[in-house]
Each structure stands twice: as structure tokens, then as C-alpha cells.
Amino acid sequence: MQAQGKKSFVLVEKLFEDYELIYPYYRLIEASAETRLVGPEEGKAYQGKSGTTATSGLAARDVDPGDCDVLVIPGGYAPDHMRRHKSMVNLVRGVHEQGKVVAAICHAGWMLASAGIVRGRRLTSFFAIKDDLVHAGAKWEDSEAVTDGNLVTSRKPDDLPAFMRSILELLD
Numbered sequence: 792m793q794a795q796g797k798k799s800f801v802l803v804e805k806l807f808e809d810y811e812l813i814y815p816y817y818r819l820i821e822a823s824a825e826t827r828l829v830g831p832e833e834g835k836a837y838q839g840k841s842g843t844t845a846t847s848g849l850a851a852r853d854v855d856p857g858d859c860d861v862l863v864i865p866g867g868y869a870p871d872h873m874r875r876h877k878s879m880v881n882l883v884r885g886v887h888e889q890g891k892v893v894a895a896i897c898h899a900g901w902m903l904a905s906a907g908i909v910r911g912r913r914l915t916s917f918f919a920i921k922d923d924l925v926h927a928g929a930k931w932e933d934s935e936a937v938t939d940g941n942l943v944t945s946r947k948p949d950d951l952p953a954f955m956r957s958i959l960e961l962l963d
Contacts, residue, residue, distance in 0.1 A: 794824035794962045797860040800886075802879065802902075803830045803847050808867030809839035810948040811896050815863045816845075818955045824861070824962070829854055831876040840867045852878040856885030861958060866897020866917060866947075874905040884908060887941065892961045894943040896954055900924050903942070913937055914944040 799819045801812060819826040830837060830847030838844050862883065864870060873879045884906040887893045895903050900916035901923065903909050910928030915937045924931050936945045936953035943961065945954035 793959050794819060794822035794860075797824040797962050798858055799824040799826045799861045799863065800829045800849070800854065800859050800882075801826065801863045801865065802851075802869075802873055802882075803828045803837050803845050803865075804869040804872040804876075804879070805837045806868035806872065807837065807839045807845070807865045808869070808897055808948060809841040809843040810951065811865035811867065811899075812839065812845055813843065814948075814951045815865070815894070815896075815955060815958070818959075819861070819863070822959055822962070829882070831873075831879060837869075850878070851876065851882045854882055856882060856889050856891070859886050859889070859891050861892040861894060861962060862886040863958070864893070864895040864899035864902050866895075866899045868898065870895075870899045870901040874902055880905050890941055892941050892943060892958060894954065894958050896945040896950065897947055900929075900944065903927075903944075904929075908942070912942055913939040914942060915946050916944060917946055
């Protein structure tokens, strides 16, 4: 019950990494956080890389960043699609500016870079986007989970337990 009374949003777009959406979503619910899926459009079904379908409950343009305690960005190819929507990028930036937890795994670092919130920050990601993050000013490291202030990052699905422990520690 370590997240009771907290509001969490998990971003969704097509081709998300199925485990990186499902595991955080249900782990946050298990920890008693009010948890919603947020996409570019409300009520749209998005398909993951492995075929899981997830339907957004809210559109990013309708979400007030101040109403969020934690924002989780799953990886896969979804972050490349998410960053094409100004409302999705603005939501990430807004939650970060509010000092709330922003958590990104795998390729989700692309959203952090697009939101302009990585300069001087310690983080990790899937190794293939390391150069993108370093060029955006991040201090990249190869660790299963990195916490730098309100920013939590991880590399891949195998890191999900450490990723979620780090997120939930910040919500205590």
C-alpha cells in the first residue's frame, strides 16, 4: 500500500514493449495508486510489439501534470511514436517540472530527450540509444536502474523489478 492516495499515469502508443507497460501498470495498481493509461487520444486501442492491446483512458492534452505523482514511459518503439505528439512531450516535461516522478525504461529515453530534461542528469537506457542521450547532454551509465532526483530510468524488461522498486521508493 505504499502508493495509496497517489496518481500514476502510464503512457501508451503503438508498438509499446508489452512487459514494460503491463508490469508497471499492474504493480502501481497493486501498490494502491490510482493508475490510468494516457495516449495521444482518449479511448483508442494501441497494440504492443507482442500483440497486447491497451486502451488509453485519457488523452495527453487533457491531463494536468500537477495531477500526477508518477509518470511511467514504457519502451519498445512507442516512444518514437509518442514524441511525434506535442501533447505527450509537454506532459513529460510538465510532470518533470512539477518535481513529480518521471520513469522511463528501454527506448523511453527518447521521450526524455525530446522533452529536454536529460542535460546533466544521470540515467540509463537500452544501449542502442546511449548516443542519442549522451548527445542530448545526459550522463549515461550501464545499470539496471538509475535514480537522479525525480528521474528513474532502466535498460530493458529484465530490469523491471529494480525499476519498480526505485519508483515505489520515491513514492513513499
